Amino acid sequence: MTGFNIGIVDDEDDILYSLSSALQSGGHRTFVYKKGSDLIRNIISQKLTIIFLDINLGESKSGLDYINEIRAINKTLPIIVISGNADIKTAVTAIKNGATDFIEKPLKIDEIYAVIENITVNVTMYKERNRLLDDILEKYEITGESKEISLVKENILKYSKLSESVLITGENGTGKELVAANLHYLSNRKSEKYHKINIASIPETLIESELFGFKKGTFSGAASDKNGLFMNADNATLFIDEIGEMKYELQAKILRVIQEKEFSPLGSDTVHTVDVRLLFATNKNLIEEIDKKLFREDLYYRISTLCINIPPLRNRIEDIVPIAQRIIKEFTESNNLPFKQLSHNAFDKLSRYSYPGNVRELKNIITRAIINTGNHDVIDEADIILNDTNSISTPAANLHSALFEETEILSVKKKKLEDMYINAQLKKFDYDLHKTANELGILINNLYRKIR
Structure with a gap:
């Protein structure tokens, strides 16, 4: 590994000097600072090539502030953010503002070396990362600060850097695809394409060929070889939604990919080895499906080691208003309409409803309310038309x-x-x-x- 001049900024002496010693053992030269201002003064003179920067420095400026100052001096200098209380939004904001990557305390030497190796091998990956992470804030941000949704965010951050499969559970409309997208875009595979498939939306006869691909002449219409999603997602992420809908016989082939990291396309004896990070989601109780002989028990235990359960909206009513406000913002902006406020009566009405369709139903209700208001800039109680199950049926x-x-x-x-x-x-x-x-x-x- 080529030696770098590495600057380390942290207000904790133990972190400062243990990290410095570890990096020096790896053949790097280190410069330690307890204040961000000392780093800024020495970036050029000490010819720093990588910076490890603590977010919380115990001074008036935070690490986020110093990222901007570093970028004013050097637009491409790799900055690795260190945080003892990282959350998704802070980490993503840091990287969007110019940081290259983030690591959490307690620091792991192997993870530190891996980050440096990634910088050495492929600097261009981090430019693409900024674009992808911008999508997280704008498109995939998980809205809400309830205890339940905070735990979901915490687990996303914890699991995102791992290669293990993750099972995402929850009722329809709770946001399982959002969680999957965050797991990918916060992972070490974030610069690769994010692949996804919904088992319930594809004819049963096509699912196997979509996943594994096929050789020319395998079946009528197979005019040429075609790669499946497992081949295309090599070194990337594949999200398989509605895994509970997959036919029992096909589940064995999924298990083989997880256990052996290999598969064969339809009509071929050739074995392909792949490195795919698999994410799964279901709205079903898979334990009950196992009892009904509809889901393989061995597959369940391989995909559920890491599990994120998204609670229904009715169990986190404090999240209803911020989600509603975000829906209003996104809908009015995308349709070139003036922003509309929710009245207190509208807030109360929204908070009393049970939302059997969860966030998807809330989006439906808010969208109709925006349309109902016409030229008015306030959404009132009368504009909120809740879904009456009697009329729906x-x-x-x-x-x-x-x-x-x-x-x-x-x-x-x-x-x-x-x-x-x-x-x-x-x-x-x-x-x-x-x-x-x-x-x-x-x-x-x-x-x-x-x-x-």
């Missing part, structure tokens, strides 16, 4: 029958039919106005006028 055929039996002038009837169809399409596309307008073949402004 009403068969669509009955609604259609009533619509056609009632006699009205043609223009009124056409308007009602159009409204019914537009509402159905909005629901189909998760209230994405741009996608709905595109599918309907109309301009976004026309769609917005129709639903106001």
